[in-house]
Amino acid sequence: xxxTTCEKALRWGAHGLxxxxxxxxxxxxxxxxxAAAEQAGESWFEEVADRAGIRHQHASRSFKNAxxxxxxxxxALGAAVAVGDYNGDGFEDFFATxxxxxxxxxxxxxxxxxxxxxxxxxxxxxxxxxxxxxxxDAMWFDYNNDGRLDLLVIRFGHSQLFENMGDGTFKEVxxxxxxxxxxxxxxxxxxxxxxxxxxxxILFGNYFQPVNLFNPSTPHxxxxxxxxxxxxxxxxxxxxxxxxxxxxxxxxxxxxxxxWVLDLGHADADHDGDDDLYVAVDFGQDRFFxxxxxxxxxxxxxxxxxxxxxxxxNADWGxxxxxxLFDVYVTNITDEYMREGNFLWKNNGDLTFTDxxxxxxxxxxxxxxxxxxxxxxxxxxxxxxxxxxxxxxxxENYVVDIFQLITSPNVDLSDARNWPxxxxxxxxxxxxxxxxxxxxxxxxxxxxxxxxxxxxxDGRGIAVADFDNDGRLDLLVSNANARPLLYRNIQxxxxxxxxxxxxxxxxxxxxxxxxxxxxxxxQTQVGFVNGGxxxxxxxxxxxxxxxxxxxxxxxLEVAWPSGVRQTFTNLQPDRxxxxxxxxxxxxxxxxxxxxxxxxxxx
Amino acid sequence: xxWIAAVVVTAALGLFGSAxxxxxxxxxxxxxxxxxxxxxxAALTKFEAAxxxxxxxxxxxxxxxxxxxxxxxxxxxxxxxxxxKQLVADxxxxxxxxxxxxxxxxxxxxxxxxxxxxxxxxTALGHFSTALDLEESWLGRYTRGNSYxxxxxxxxxxxxxxxxxxxxxxxxxxxxxxxxxxxxYRGLGEAYWRLNDxxxxxxxxxxxxxxxxxxxxLPVLLGQDDKALNAFLTAHFEPGxxxxxxxxxLWEDTASQAWLGQDDKVPPAPAPIQVETGRHVDTTExxxxxxxx
Numbered sequence: 001x002x003x004t005t006c007e008k009a010l011r012w013g014a015h016g017l018x019x020x021x022x023x024x025x026x027x028x029x030x031x032x033x034x035a036a037a038e039q040a041g042e043s044w045f046e047e048v049a050d051r052a053g054i055r056h057q058h059a060s061r062s063f064k065n066a067x068x069x070x071x072x073x074x075x076a077l078g079a080a081v082a083v084g085d086y087n088g089d090g091f092e093d094f095f096a097t098x099x100x101x102x103x104x105x106x107x108x109x110x111x112x113x114x115x116x117x118x119x120x121x122x123x124x125x126x127x128x129x130x131x132x133x134x135x136x137d138a139m140w141f142d143y144n145n146d147g148r149l150d151l152l153v154i155r156f157g158h159s160q161l162f163e164n165m166g167d168g169t170f171k172e173v174x175x176x177x178x179x180x181x182x183x184x185x186x187x188x189x190x191x192x193x194x195x196x197x198x199x200x201x202i203l204f205g206n207y208f209q210p211v212n213l214f215n216p217s218t219p220h221x222x223x224x225x226x227x228x229x230x231x232x233x234x235x236x237x238x239x240x241x242x243x244x245x246x247x248x249x250x251x252x253x254x255x256x257x258x259x260w261v262l263d264l265g266h267a268d269a270d271h272d273g274d275d276d277l278y279v280a281v282d283f284g285q286d287r288f289f290x291x292x293x294x295x296x297x298x299x300x301x302x303x304x305x306x307x308x309x310x311x312x313x314n315a316d317w318g319x320x321x322x323x324x325l326f327d328v329y330v331t332n333i334t335d336e337y338m339r340e341g342n343f344l345w346k347n348n349g350d351l352t353f354t355d356x357x358x359x360x361x362x363x364x365x366x367x368x369x370x371x372x373x374x375x376x377x378x379x380x381x382x383x384x385x386x387x388x389x390x391x392x393x394x395x396e397n398y399v400v401d402i403f404q405l406i407t408s409p410n411v412d413l414s415d416a417r418n419w420p421x422x423x424x425x426x427x428x429x430x431x432x433x434x435x436x437x438x439x440x441x442x443x444x445x446x447x448x449x450x451x452x453x454x455x456x457x458d459g460r461g462i463a464v465a466d467f468d469n470d471g472r473l474d475l476l477v478s479n480a481n482a483r484p485l486l487y488r489n490i491q492x493x494x495x496x497x498x499x500x501x502x503x504x505x506x507x508x509x510x511x512x513x514x515x516x517x518x519x520x521x522x523q524t525q526v527g528f529v530n531g532g533x534x535x536x537x538x539x540x541x542x543x544x545x546x547x548x549x550x551x552x553x554x555x556l557e558v559a560w561p562s563g564v565r566q567t568f569t570n571l572q573p574d575r576x577x578x579x580x581x582x583x584x585x586x587x588x589x590x591x592x593x594x595x596x597x598x599x600x601x602x
Numbered sequence: 603x604x605w606i607a608a609v610v611v612t613a614a615l616g617l618f619g620s621a622x623x624x625x626x627x628x629x630x631x632x633x634x635x636x637x638x639x640x641x642x643x644a645a646l647t648k649f650e651a652a653x654x655x656x657x658x659x660x661x662x663x664x665x666x667x668x669x670x671x672x673x674x675x676x677x678x679x680x681x682x683x684x685x686x687k688q689l690v691a692d693x694x695x696x697x698x699x700x701x702x703x704x705x706x707x708x709x710x711x712x713x714x715x716x717x718x719x720x721x722x723x724x725t726a727l728g729h730f731s732t733a734l735d736l737e738e739s740w741l742g743r744y745t746r747g748n749s750y751x752x753x754x755x756x757x758x759x760x761x762x763x764x765x766x767x768x769x770x771x772x773x774x775x776x777x778x779x780x781x782x783x784x785x786x787y788r789g790l791g792e793a794y795w796r797l798n799d800x801x802x803x804x805x806x807x808x809x810x811x812x813x814x815x816x817x818x819x820l821p822v823l824l825g826q827d828d829k830a831l832n833a834f835l836t837a838h839f840e841p842g843x844x845x846x847x848x849x850x851x852l853w854e855d856t857a858s859q860a861w862l863g864q865d866d867k868v869p870p871a872p873a874p875i876q877v878e879t880g881r882h883v884d885t886t887e888x889x890x891x892x893x894x895x
Contacts (some may be wrong), residue, residue, distance in 0.1 A: 338720075
């Protein structure tokens with residue numbers, strides 16, 4: 001490992017002060033933080049989607065085949081949001097999916113004043129749904145190392161790769177990239193550089209096996225078991241060849257299995273310099289793969305997490321107890337009829353994990369979907385937001401039908417024809433969302449109702465981002481067959497914070513996988529640049545740390561994927577910084593004036 | 603109580619005291635002793651031999667299963683289930699063998715995933731029903747009614763629980779009062795809790811407390827406000843928790859408060875049975891029938 005150390009603190013120049021001033025002006029414009037919100041016990045979030053110009057509604061795909069009525073109950077999916085600053089103006093934009101036939105996907109450009117302009121059609125990324133493909137998820141990453149965010153639309157069918165042309169438009173390059181050579185029922189993807197060659201690779205998670213869902217050749221494409229199903233789609237690893245093309249390396253990497261994958265999460269579990277994988281799997285065993293550092297992985301599931309028969313929906317990594325190790329949060333199904341409970345896998349440091357969901361109070365979130373770590377009150381401890389709910393429909397409950405199926409003897413579950421149509425029935429619907437406030441790494445308490453984050457829509461994805469660059473993390477939530485929700489964080493704690501935007505030079509330009517250790521007020525936290533962890537959503541690439549009452553950052557250490565290490569000391573909090581791999585000087589993060597950016601694009 | 607009467611009849615027909623019964627009891631005692639020295643493999647084998655000699659012996663089956671719970675390995679639960687399945691196949695008219703088969707499925711529940719737990723619970727219910735079809739009993743009614751309580755109200759089984767538990771209460775009123783009979787009253791109140799009728803639930807528990815003033819569980823149920831009671835019983839009926847299937851209270855000290863029902867703790871092993879050399883001490887159902895009648 002080539003390790004270099006650079007220790008130099010940034011002295012903010014006049015330009016940096018101007019930027020900070022601009023941000024402050026923007027913050028002061030709209031909406032003002034209400035006096036009431038300053039009071040303890042008041043809500044610290046405002047739902048502002050409509051005011052922000054976000055008014056689209058997701059719609060699930062209705063299939064037109066012999067199994068359409070049955071499939072309807074199992075495809076209330078595809079409501080995803082992916083945050084990324086695609087135009088490089090310093091304000092986080094986002095892409096949102098719908099799934100209905102010929103439904104338009106949406107690209108929302110951040111106007112810099114907490115409003116957004118939808119530009120999907122103009123940008124050329126709207127057409128993600130047709131008679132042969134249904135959008136399921138989306139992900140921003142830089143596939144050609146040109147420094148611009150490209151877009152991957154993950155689909156049941158063939159996924160789409162859009163190259164960012166740098167002028168607000170995109171060009172589809174799926175075919176040239178070699179990504180549409182095989183039909184996959186992909187529901188999730190992450191980008192990370194598993195072999196550390198400086199290019200971001202793509203790992204797809206596939207739900208159904210590669211049966212064409214739009215025209216199935218067999219009725220045997222449903223899960224063969226509720227707890228040990230091995231007839232799902234597994235994962236597909238596309239290695240980035242560095243020339244704009246990708247090669248399927250799933251087998252060579254040792255990642256071939258056939259579970260019903262719902263989510264993927266990467267992080268360096270053992271701090272050995274390469275990222276390991278947690279795979280959340282429906283109808284059975286989640287998987288944990290250890291990166292061998294040579295382009296292959298070893299399945300360490302049994303040793304790491306043991307036997308699991310649950311319905312894994314989400315995999316997000318974060319160090320909830322500030323012990324320096326990345327832990328994993330996995331949602332499962334917990335309702336009165338089935339008490340699986342979520343996993344909060346505490347990293348033991350030896351590539352094993354202990355589930356502490358019960359003792360930390362994070363066990364029961366209903367029919368869980370995305371669950372994301374983030375520090376909403378900047379107190380230096382990662383909180384959790386979890387969305388849930390499968391289908392909220394009529395008064396009749398589908399659980400009776402499904403349990404009739406479960407308790408029927410000798411039923412071939414893989415045969416879709418044996419599953420009861422859901423019709424207008426409800427299953428685990430109308431569930432309140434959960435905002436878990438972290439009580440210093442030992443206990444989480446639900447603060448969702450207080451902060452107005454307890455929607456009962458059928459939530460799917462959560463993107464965490466600082467849309468107004470004010471140092472307070474906002475939330476964007478996608479909902480199935482409903483509108484998204486945008487929660488602006490207006491918390492008045494006065495706690496300090498810091499954000500880092502990393503730019504790789506030897507590493508991939510987005511610095512995905514880079515780890516950061518921040519020491520402030522005597523407490524050290526670790527974070528990393530993640531390439532899309534968490535169900536149906538991607539959070540901002542910038543790395544945020546809450547610092548509590550600390551007024552000085554004693555130390556920042558960055559471990560780049562290339563192996564380079566850099567250390568900086570004596571940084572000021574409440575600022576955004578740019579760290580460039582190999583550069584000894586840390587830079588101020590400089591958003592472009594929104595009006596200027598808007599004029600440039602139009 | 604016809605099931606007890608059946609045991610009496612069985613005894614009267616000559617099994618009790620017969621060579622076969624003595625052999626069964628001897629094997630059972632050897633099994634118990636093996637358990638006491640933690641020689642579980644030998645204990646299980648001896649218990650099985652005892653049950654093959656006396657398949658309808660509830661107590662033998664109870665101790666056999668509890669030994670399996672003590673070992674707490676999937677393969678042991680599977681062994682118990684397989685053994686009882688064969689036992690009922692060989693002796694389909696033995697209600698207590700069916701009861702033990704049902705309990706064996708319940709014993710395995712904590713080792714499985716949520717869906718398999720449902721399948722195990724549902725299968726157990728079927729076996730309790732078979733036992734009841736063969737022979738009406740307080741134990742059968744209480745067990746099946748209590749099992750229905752684990753199903754959320756949406757499944758419509760709470761009404762069936764009420765029917766079974768009301769029958770269990772009625773059966774208990776036909777006999778001398780025993781402490782364990784309070785459990786049916788508790789379950790009946792819990793069924794009304796399932797239906798969100800806390801007033802009715804508390805009314806039943808209050809009436810039960812008058813009948814069983816020494817019961818330790820009833821004051822706990824009655825001493826909680828609505829919110830606390832909901833939390834308590836929701837946790838109590840958490841699917842997947844270990845249900846205490848130890849039915850030894852039926853033949854142990856009638857003044858005891860041994861609990862037939864649910865607890866996530868593994869029950870303590872029954873007290874060692876004292877056997878005086880040269881004297882046969884029967885502590886099986888026959889003794890229960892003698893006390894009950």
